[in-house]
Amino acid sequence: MIPPQTLLVFFVQAAALLLLALLLGRLAVRLGVAAVVGELCAGVILGPSVFGQIAPRAEQWLFPSPSSHMLDAVAQLGVLLLIGLTGAHLDLRLIRRQGATAVRVSAFGLVIPLALGIGVGLLLPPEFRGTGEPAVFALFLGVAMCVSAIPVIAKTLMDMNLLHRNVGQLTLTAGLIDDAFGWVLLSVVTAMATAGAGAGTVVLSITSLLGVIVFSVVIGRPATRLTLRATEDPGVIAGQVVILVLAAAAGTQALGLEPVFGAFVAGLLVSTAVREPVRLAPLRTLTLGVLAPLYFATTGLRVDLTTLTRPDVLALGLLLLALAIIGKFLGAFLGAWTSRLSRWEALALGAGMNARGVVQMIVATVGLRLEVITTEVFTIIMVVAVITSLLAPPLLRLAMARIEATAEEEARLLTYGPRPGGAREDAR
Incomplete structure (x- = not known):
């Protein structure tokens, strides 16, 4: 009672x-x-x-x-459903169409910030670390630095009417790959934080991840299609998706992995079964209108901006912000250079991929919950997420103004047209 x-x-x-x-x-x-x-x-x-x-x-x-605990429980439900919906709206066919270029951009954009974050994490004094192993803290900081936020990227591209441009689609595709690998890396670090940082834990975590993926493809995918295509009632479908997301989150939690990874995998399964996004409208309305805002507001309660008045914390914040921005831009440049793209296309890719938004916020919340990071580092990561998301549109506009539209892009715009109401949609 x-x-x-x-x-x-x-x-x-x-x-x-x-x-x-x-x-x-x-x-x-x-x-x-x-x-x-x-x-x-x-x-x-x-x-x-x-x-x-x-x-x-x-x-x-x-x-x-x-x-x-009641407020935290409702907030946790909100983030699981938000991640599930994010996965459900990913276009896996887009990843297949973009091919090697998107993989190169994503790989450089992941590895370079990850390495920078790990390097800084290993050099930081103990007072900035949580209660776990130094190696776990360094890996976690690397993960927080390397992620991108596909909802913010998609919203920015829609608002600027750039989804029909080749660079826009390439940015979106690389962001999709970043999102997927981000949840995988977060699950590995979570397992290390809860079970220890030994080699055996890493092997077990990777084995568990592979097991989840195999199970999802072999059993989860056909079962999800059979279940969700058995009815046309949007209300029933919403209930089924919630059950699937919560069950997947419980499964990965039981395996020692991060529950948001299970929610993301569940969303991917839903994306293969539900072709018309309108069928998810009731769940989307509840999640984006109530549960997600409540989650982010609850997350904001843990941000203590007064810590930034300390010179050492402010200096660390400026350092991490600079490395976060430089790492993504350098990764995008190398990815574009190896793919023979122009410097302005590289700048546009770096600007779009730099938006951390919701994904980095969720990563920071997980780290604080596991006591891997301190309140000071948590606050810094949240500020970096906001600033990088605010910098993306003007930098993207600057670069795209110098990239001439091709005939193929013009034809694509005539075929599909700008997305109506895009500028009015929320981006998490």
Whole structure:
């Protein structure tokens, strides 16, 4: 039985966070920024950074320490469904069409920031590390540095009417590959954090990952198609997708992997079974309208911007921001150079791939939950995610203005046209 006072606090928490998240999310969209930025700021305002400084007693009553398990549970449900929907909207055929060029761009864009992050993580003093092994902290920081955010990339390309351009499609495809490998790497690091950093743990984690993939292809894919194509009712389909996402998350959690990896795999299975995105509309509305904003606002509660007033934390933040940007741009340049693309096409790829957005935020939340990183590093990663997402559109616009459209691209635009309402869609 949940105590009445606990229920009261939870209801006030959820209502306050969701109200401010929706208001600031709408404001962010009007300003041409991803809604997730406003939703995250809602938690920052109600957390220790602002509300805690103005009215510490009220903030402590509303968000007592340790945090409410009920609020955390709802937020975790939101992120699992958000990742599941992200996977469900990936176009695997696009990856196959782009071929080797996208693989090269993605590989360089992953390896270089990963190496930079690991290098910095190994050199940082102990006070910036969590409670785990130094090697796990370094690997986690590398993963946080190398990911991209396909929802932010897709939203940016839609807003700028660049999806029909070759560079736009290449950026989107490389981002899809980055997303997939990002969840795989996060699962490996999670297993190392929970079971130890030995070679046996890594081998077991990779074996488990391969087992999940094989099971998904051999059994999960036909079972998902059979289940989801048995009905046309969008409400029933939404329920089935939720069950699939939660079951997959529970399965990877039981294997010692990160549950968001299971949710992502479940989403990929859904993408092969549901060809018409409108059939996922009820679940998309609930997730993007309620659960995802609540998750990001809850995440913002853990951001303590007052730590950036410390010179050492601010210096580390500027260093990680610079390495994050340089790593992606260098990776995109090498990928473009090996594929014989122009320097402006390389700049456009680097600008698009630099947007970290929601994916880096989720990675940071996982690291804080596992106590792999400290609050200071968590805050830095969140700030890097926001800044890189804000820098992507102007840099992309600068580069694309110098790339002449080909006849093939013009024909593609005439065939498909700009996506209607793209500029009004939220991007997580």
